[in-house]
Amino acid sequence: MRVGLIRVMTTSDRRLLHAHGKLLQEAFGFTVTSRCIPDQPSGVYDQASLESAAPKVVQLAQEMAGEADALIISCTSDPGLAATRAAVAIPVIGAGAAAAAAALTFGGRIGVLGLGAHVPGPIAESLGDRMLLIDGEGRLETPDAFLMPAGIFDALAAAHMLVDAGADVIVQASTGLSSIGMADVLRRxxxxxxxxxxxxxxxxxxSAVFAREVQKV
Known part of the structure; x- marks a missing residue:
């Protein structure tokens, strides 16, 4: 499957740009083309950056759709998701909605690990009262902070606090954590x-592509 991956953190670092695509290639065998939206070096981290990113995501999706079987918006705030789905004729998946859906398949409390106490809308709306946060958790303000040693240590400490507070499962509420391979570290x-x-x-x-194929039969 040819997947177009939309990164909302602007970067010229090819290793960082392709980090999420590498995860998908290794896990699912996708052929991934990764591109980033312009002028957002710190990604999406508040309402203003979310609103700025949304139209850029739609425009980039339209540019990529002709050479992809599906698109993934690699941001847990899912900027421009509904508008992108309306603008292209292929499946579009938002990382935030997908992460929340996956977390809900487990029982118990869901610890949210991300930028301090900020929870992206798609995750907060889906998890509701099953969501567990730590007051004052972390000092990180933007996703690129996870690329620094202090950000990594803060994420590790926050994850331990979530489990100590009763989390039965942890959902990574920032794809900045995907860039550093944090999930495998936390599982161990x-x-x-x-x-x-x-x-x-x-x-x-x-799952979405499989459902489409079944409908065609």
């Missing part, structure tokens, strides 16, 4: 299910 350290938003989007895409 904590012994609880950890949902990576990028791979959750890949799983959702497989």
């Amino acid at each position: 350290r904590l012994g609880v299910p950890v949902i990576d938003a990028v791979t959750a989007a890949g799983s959702m895409l497989v």
Whole structure:
């Protein structure tokens, strides 16, 4: 399957740009083309950056749709998701909605690990009262902070606090954590299910394409 991956953090670092595509290629065998929207070096982290990103995502999706079987918006805030689906004729998956759906398949409390106490809308709306947050969790303000040693240590500490507070599963509420491969580290350290938003989007895409094929039969 040819997948167009839309990154909302602007970068010229090819290793960082293709980090999420590599996850999808290794997990699902997709052929992934990754491109990033312009002028957002810190990605999406608040309402203003979300509103700025949404039209850029739609425009980039339209540019990529002709050479892809499906698109993934690799951001847990799912900027421009509804508008993108209306603008192109192929499946479009948002990492935030996919991560929340995957987390809900597990029982119990769902610990949300991301930028401090900020929870992206698609995740907060889906998890409702099953969501567990730690007051004052972390000092990170933007997704690119996870690329720094302090950001990595903050994420590890916050994940341990979530489990200590009763989380039965952890959902990574920032794809910045996907860029550093945090899910595998947390699974080994904590012994609880950890949902990576990028791979959750890949799983959702497989299910969506399968459902389409069944309808055609």
